[in-house]
Amino acid sequence: MKNAKGYFWFLVPSIVLFAFTVAVPFVSGLNIAFTDWDGISKEYHYVFLDNFIRMFQDSNIVQAIKVTLLFAIGYTALNNILSLFLAILLGDKFRGVGILKTIFFVPMALSAVLAAFVWGFIDRKILSGILGKSLLGSPSTVIIGIIIIALWSGIGSNIMIYMAGLSNIPQDYYEAAQIDGANAWKRFQYITLPLLGPSFTTCITLTLTSALREFGITMSATGGGPARSSEMISIFIYNNLFSYQKAGYGQAVALVFMIILMVLGIGLTRFFRSKEVEM
Amino acid sequence: MKNRTTVILGRVVLCIMAAIFLFPFLISILLAFKTKQETTKSVLALPSALHIENFIDAIEKANIFRSMANSLIVTAASVILVLIVASMAGYAIGRQYHKKGYKFYESVLTAAMMVPFQSLMIPIYRMYRGLGLLNTLPGIIILIAGINMPFAIMTYIGFVRTVPMELEEAAKLEGCTVFQTFVKVIFPILKPTTVTIAVLDALWAWNDFNASLIVLQKNAVKTVPMQQYVFFGEHSADYNMAFAAAVITMIPVVLFFLVMQKHIEGGMTAGAVKG
Numbered sequence: 001m002k003n004a005k006g007y008f009w010f011l012v013p014s015i016v017l018f019a020f021t022v023a024v025p026f027v028s029g030l031n032i033a034f035t036d037w038d039g040i041s042k043e044y045h046y047v048f049l050d051n052f053i054r055m056f057q058d059s060n061i062v063q064a065i066k067v068t069l070l071f072a073i074g075y076t077a078l079n080n081i082l083s084l085f086l087a088i089l090l091g092d093k094f095r096g097v098g099i100l101k102t103i104f105f106v107p108m109a110l111s112a113v114l115a116a117f118v119w120g121f122i123d124r125k126i127l128s129g130i131l132g133k134s135l136l137g138s139p140s141t142v143i144i145g146i147i148i149i150a151l152w153s154g155i156g157s158n159i160m161i162y163m164a165g166l167s168n169i170p171q172d173y174y175e176a177a178q179i180d181g182a183n184a185w186k187r188f189q190y191i192t193l194p195l196l197g198p199s200f201t202t203c204i205t206l207t208l209t210s211a212l213r214e215f216g217i218t219m220s221a222t223g224g225g226p227a228r229s230s231e232m233i234s235i236f237i238y239n240n241l242f243s244y245q246k247a248g249y250g251q252a253v254a255l256v257f258m259i260i261l262m263v264l265g266i267g268l269t270r271f272f273r274s275k276e277v278e279m
Numbered sequence: 280m281k282n283r284t285t286v287i288l289g290r291v292v293l294c295i296m297a298a299i300f301l302f303p304f305l306i307s308i309l310l311a312f313k314t315k316q317e318t319t320k321s322v323l324a325l326p327s328a329l330h331i332e333n334f335i336d337a338i339e340k341a342n343i344f345r346s347m348a349n350s351l352i353v354t355a356a357s358v359i360l361v362l363i364v365a366s367m368a369g370y371a372i373g374r375q376y377h378k379k380g381y382k383f384y385e386s387v388l389t390a391a392m393m394v395p396f397q398s399l400m401i402p403i404y405r406m407y408r409g410l411g412l413l414n415t416l417p418g419i420i421i422l423i424a425g426i427n428m429p430f431a432i433m434t435y436i437g438f439v440r441t442v443p444m445e446l447e448e449a450a451k452l453e454g455c456t457v458f459q460t461f462v463k464v465i466f467p468i469l470k471p472t473t474v475t476i477a478v479l480d481a482l483w484a485w486n487d488f489n490a491s492l493i494v495l496q497k498n499a500v501k502t503v504p505m506q507q508y509v510f511f512g513e514h515s516a517d518y519n520m521a522f523a524a525a526v527i528t529m530i531p532v533v534l535f536f537l538v539m540q541k542h543i544e545g546g547m548t549a550g551a552v553k554g
Contacts, residue, residue: 006456006457006458007371007374007375007381007457008371009458010367010368010370010371010457010461011367011368011371011372011381011384013363013364013367013368014364014365014367014368014428014432015384017360017364017421017424017425017428018388018391018425018428018429020421020425021399021403021421021422021424021425021426021428022391022394022399022425022426024402024406025399025402025403025406026394026398026399026402028402028405028406029398029399029401029402032401032402032405037405039401039404086293086296089289089290089292089293090293092286092289094290100293100294100297102537102540103297103300103301104296104297104300105536105540105543105544106304106533106536106537107300107303108482108536108543109482109486109532109533109535109536110486110529110532110533111485111486111488111503111504111507112486112488112504113488113504113507113508113511114504114507114525114528114529115303117507117511117521117525118303118306118307118525119303121306121310121518121522122302122303122306125322126306126322126323152300152303157547160544160547160548161547161548163548164548184282184285209393212395213395213396213397215396215397215488215489216488216489219488219492219508220488220508220511233397234395234397237397237398237400237401238397238400238492240401241400241401241404247401247405250401251398251401251402254395254397254398254400254401255398257395257397257398258394258395258397258398261393261395262390262393262394265393266393
């Protein structure tokens with residue numbers, strides 16, 4: 001305990017790095033949100049709550065919220081259903097299962113830019129021939145297209161987490177249920193689903209909160225288009241800085257966005273934790 | 280144990296899904312070796328010969344080596360920075376966990392992980408412009424390290440708390456300072472965690488899009504994703520060359536992933552995963 005003071009010095013480098021990259025920008029962001037800064041000039045004026053009031057009158061933001069929610073909910077649902085399904089199938093031991101796993105995991109290695117480029121090509125040159133139109137090129141289907149790219153590039157981590165969760169469920173439970181005459185669906189419903197609780201908490205919360213922040217794939221695939229039909233909140237904020245010259249307003253939106261995300265993240269974790277079953 | 284037809288059906292579905300997942304890789308390789316004329320005729324047909332002109336073209340026009348060198352510098356430097364800073368902090372917090380101040384700092388870091396980058400984008404741009412850090416490699420290295428640090432510290436704390444105190448006490452009895460104990464005794468013990476963090480952080484840093492898009496706007500400093508973000512937009516007509524460029528940059532990162540797959544799986548399933 002004599003050395004207790006010595007420990008404090010171990011924190012100093014991390015505090016400096018944290019202050020520089022997160023804390024200081026965070027505080028200065030609070031300031032910017034109350035100004036009319038355009039993102040370019042040195043000067044700005046305080047406009048009190050104008051930016052926040054404007055949010056309620058802005059139809060573009062309603063559109064951005066719709067697009068964000070549509071993508072986030074659609075992606076989270078599909079990702080979790082598909083990754084759980086694949087995790088169950090990949091849980092069996094058979095020849096070639098290692099290679100199959102790798103095939104589902106390896107797109108995680110590629111950047112959002114590469115994923116969007118390759119799928120953009122497939123969409124324009126191959127899928128459009130089958131479907132009659134390009135998914136990414138039409139406002140009514142662009143989100144479906146982005147969900148497909150995001151699933152391809154991001155499903156691996158959820159498969160990994162579900163596989164780890166599944167392997168923790170004792171095999172005897174299934175054997176006992178089988179002796180009692182429970183069919184595959186009943187075993188899934190009464191053993192797998194409840195005992196997979198912690199994995200659901202992690203996967204659903206993480207998928208949803210990261211989907212709400214989605215930026216790179218959409219930016220690379222469509223840039224928010226066509227006609228703003230895929231302009232999610234994150235892209236809306238970016239455009240306010242670099243295209244619309246309304247950085248102050250963009251930052252106000254960013255703050256509200258952050259608060260909603262944090263409340264949602266904490267709320268979801270609490271909700272799922274309360275539903276978990278002790279093993 | 281299970282119904283045979285269900286098992287076979289499951290395998291078939293798996294193989295179809297795997298084929299869909301593999302398709303983008305196959306199409307990339309195929310297109311990279313085809314000429315423009317062959318692609319216009321039929322996208323999916325095999326090329327008459329392996330055309331390596333696309334690769335030569337891509338290397339000349341896509342600035343591939345410059346951007347790969349930048350990516351390598353950014354990745355290596357930010358990973359090293361994270362490892363040093365986070366292992367020290369994780370050790371101190373893990374050992375002083377009973378103290379309120381340390382626990383408070385941990386909860387601040389946890390909260391920081393939930394802050395979306397979009398909320399920091401505008402102030403960071405403003406701050407970096409003021410400090411002259413826009414379009415500099417040190418600027419992006421520090422930023423990426425700062426963003427990845429909270430996750431690394433959390434992972435270290437979890438591991439440090441499972442390491443018994445005996446070794447450190449022995450080192451202290453021999454007259455080592457806290458710092459010497461850390462370097463000689465603790466850091467080597469932390470190695471498995473260090474490897475996991477290094478692998479995940481390297482992947483995140485190499486593929487970073489959000490931070491790089493704000494900071495790196497000049498060609499001389501662009502990393503691979505930034506270079507390609509512009510390049511794919513400008514050369515949307517010359518698919519074959521663009522795919523050759525894509526394939527060249529896929530090779531190192533896919534190899535890295537395959538070699539490190541066990542560590543990536545371990546890190547992803549260890550509990551806290553970054554979004």
